[in-house]
Amino acid sequence: MKQFNAKxxxxxxxxxxxxxxxxxxAKNNALDTSDTFHIYLVRHAEKDTEGYxxxxxxxxxxxxxxxxxxxxxxxxxxxxxxxxxxEYLRTQRTAAPTGDKQNLPITSYNPRELTAFANTLLQxxxxxxxxxxxxxxDKLASILxxxxxxxxxxxxxxxxxxxxxxxxxxxxxxxxxxxxxxE
Numbered sequence: 001m002k003q004f005n006a007k008x009x010x011x012x013x014x015x016x017x018x019x020x021x022x023x024x025x026a027k028n029n030a031l032d033t034s035d036t037f038h039i040y041l042v043r044h045a046e047k048d049t050e051g052y053x054x055x056x057x058x059x060x061x062x063x064x065x066x067x068x069x070x071x072x073x074x075x076x077x078x079x080x081x082x083x084x085x086x087e088y089l090r091t092q093r094t095a096a097p098t099g100d101k102q103n104l105p106i107t108s109y110n111p112r113e114l115t116a117f118a119n120t121l122l123q124x125x126x127x128x129x130x131x132x133x134x135x136x137x138d139k140l141a142s143i144l145x146x147x148x149x150x151x152x153x154x155x156x157x158x159x160x161x162x163x164x165x166x167x168x169x170x171x172x173x174x175x176x177x178x179x180x181x182x183e
Contacts, residue, residue, distance in 0.1 A: 039121060039144055040078070040129045041161040042071060043137045043152055044090040046181065060093045063181035067157060070179045072097035074160075080104065081126040086111045086133065095131040111136045118143040122165070137161065145172035 045064035052058035060068065071094070080102050085095040087108045095106045109117050111132060118140060121128060132140060134152040141161040142149040149172070152159055162173040 035125055035165070035167045037125050037165050038078070038127045039163040039165070040075060040080070040127075041137050041141050041144075041163065042094065042129070042131055042177075043134050043157060043159060044088070044094040044131055045071075046157050047090045057089050059089050064090070064157070065093070066181065067177070067179050068094045068097045070177065071160075072101045074177065075129060076101055079127050080129050082107055082124075082128045083131075084109045084117075084128060085131040086136075088133075091131045091133070095129065098129055114140050114143060125165070141172060141174075145170045147172050149174070 044060075045067035046061045047058045047064060048061045049055075049058055051061075075098055080098065081104075083095050083099050083102075083104050083106050085091040085106050085108060092106060098104075099106050109130070114136060121130075121144065130137075130140065134154050134156070137159070138149045138152050138161075141147075141163060144163040144165075147170075149161070158177045158179060160175045160177055162175070164171045164173075
């Protein structure tokens with residue numbers, strides 16, 4: 001069932017290097033690393049709209065569950081301190097494998113209060129994973145980084161944003177997860 005092609009492996013390697021680079025960048029750019037942290041932001045994985053056509057809260061597809069597992073593997077060596085998700089089933093199930101692997105509960109946030117949530121994240125200064133939606137993840141990345149972020153298309157599920165904070169400075173990386181689903 002698992003198929004890996006050369007393109008997917010290259011993208012996975014690129015993501016791994018980016019995560020590694022983010023940690024090195026933090027060490028090189030900040031003399032005092034006590035105020036250095038990373039915020040990983042993703043849109044939920046593929047939702048099952050065919051099996052649940054009238055549902056406002058559908059679960060993930062098989063491909064979505066596999067993507068969620070892959071995300072957990074990609075983030076396995078990061079020092080995630082808190083995992084945030086909206087209360088929707090698709091976001092909770094995208095976050096669950098990372099929570100299971102890192103033995104962390106999932107904390108809910110209100111996607112309609114992004115500015116307040118961003119301020120909370122910046123005040124806490126923790127390395128976190130935030131699972132959101134196509135109409136919130138890009139906006140939150142923009143608020144946290146101070147950079148313009150293009151909107152995620154409704155058909156895209158493979159973007160990973162990494163906002164790295166070094167004191168009052170921020171950097172933003174937008175990566176693709178490198179997982180191709182043949183569903």
